[in-house]
Amino acid sequence: MRKTSLLRNFPFVFGIVFLLLVLVSSSLYSFYGSEVQPDKMLYDKNGNVIALAPFAPSFKFPLGSDLDGFSFVYKLIEGAKYTVGLAIAVAFFRIVFSFIFGYFLYRLPSSLRNMFSGLANTLHYAPVTIFTYLLIAPVVLNFSWSYDVSTKILFPMVILIGISIPVLALYVQNELDAISKKEYIDSAKILGGTGFHLFRKHLAPFLYPKLLILFVQQVGQVLIIFAHLGLLNVFIGGTDVRVMDVDFKTGETTTQSFSMTNEWAGLIAQNFPYAQSFPWMVLAPVTAFALSILAINSIVYGLTNRKIFKKRVEKKSIPPKTVILEQTQFEFNGSNHSSKQG
Template structure:
């Protein structure tokens, strides 16, 4: 897996965003640099928001904050929350899926049919109505900390689609129950838990990893949709000033919040919403690279091809060594006195 180039590229991209975010905050603090205008030869040539330049690669927002700094500060919240939501969803769905396919097999059809109907419910709207009391700042301010709100959001978003994922796992494990080695194990007296541990789980490990990658991508998309609805990770800062109120803002500078809070500038200052979209897309691309290369590394044909390359390299090295020894042997025979 680590020998697959695209897997290394995808992993390096996510690691760079994540560790770069911690390093940026450690070096420069949790407030991005701010500028109000650009001067050339003593004259103001550009005001807010400042377009991308060499000193500001992604420009500034409407308040003068550096977009690159906001992206780097919010990277850790976005990536860690996304990975945590998908991981919690999978960890809860695995035992429920095996429970459904093993201990509730008689009821699996109607339970799966009922849960499959949830595919037609817009998950973004459901998450919006459930999370609004948690993330939308009341007039008196939040009574919880940012990390508490992130934790609540992670749990709720994991629970919303956990039934659907558990049904997918149950359907896959139900197919494995028809395999000959599982039937033989049951005939020899293996218990249900033993079948799950030694037969179902090892056979489904690769599919579960791929399913986790799919859930990560889906979570990125849902967070972006919630951002368009002004519901941001960690909470939405709302101004209730009737005269000079600011629009809703992201507290954590997470990418979906930066996208949603600046979407109205798409035509006038396109770098504001497109910068977070770019980094969300790069993260999704990185996860896709890792999924694709993981599947390729587990493919028997790819394994045989890599093993054949290793064998060819060993054979070629042995031939080269033999050729060198033959040359040395001939030279030694010529130098021997007759």
């Protein structure tokens, strides 16, 4: 019954199918994808050069191409597993830690709790991206000379997880409070249930579905922050520094960072300087972000509005059932016998 209602839930199915397709094709691509160096020039039938990379969106390059002539579709598919995978991992740890932290908040006296919520209110008065950036940038950009690679990858993840915990933990604590006001909690207490037992057996089970929705929402939030950080020039998936230009008089080199893994945020970061002249170079990764966030939001919509879809299913299934009932009533003896014989 439950399964059918989720499967008929169009937004949910759309989101899941889209994300699965992206992730599966992304991981297949790294096995079967060709490593052909593409042409930087595009020729017409007579062999005349008609375009130089980056190519504008066309039938051959649906989302355009990058400076080397790689089609963005393939680049984005290749990068999807890192971006979406990382977002899922970060969102998962966000939920786990805020679940634990929310429980501790729930056990705290209410005066301390109110104090904490007042402090956490600060996080609303500027975009989350700014706070994240201010804490990540010293490691990744400003003082990047002094930190090693593992710090540069791990520390941003820790910050991305940590920055959301105050707000999410408060949400968990509020939900726990709301559940613990119900009557059956009182009876469980009278029967001798103590703190942690109550939490494990009576509070947490009601929280899990809400946490699932929260988790999916957080995947979207993390994706948005990734996109923002990309625009703020933070690479999350490792950088590959290429020498672009050498000044022969002074020997100084102009270098530019490239995203090694074709991770989407990195693609935005490295292409943003070209946004004015070749808009599709930024628009392509941003569109990838937008589509996956849309998919995630439609999963959230499907999960939160399940009642609507359930009702529709029931309405649809009622008329045929009544018809079948009438038929069996008419041919009660005959049909039963015939089915057994046949």
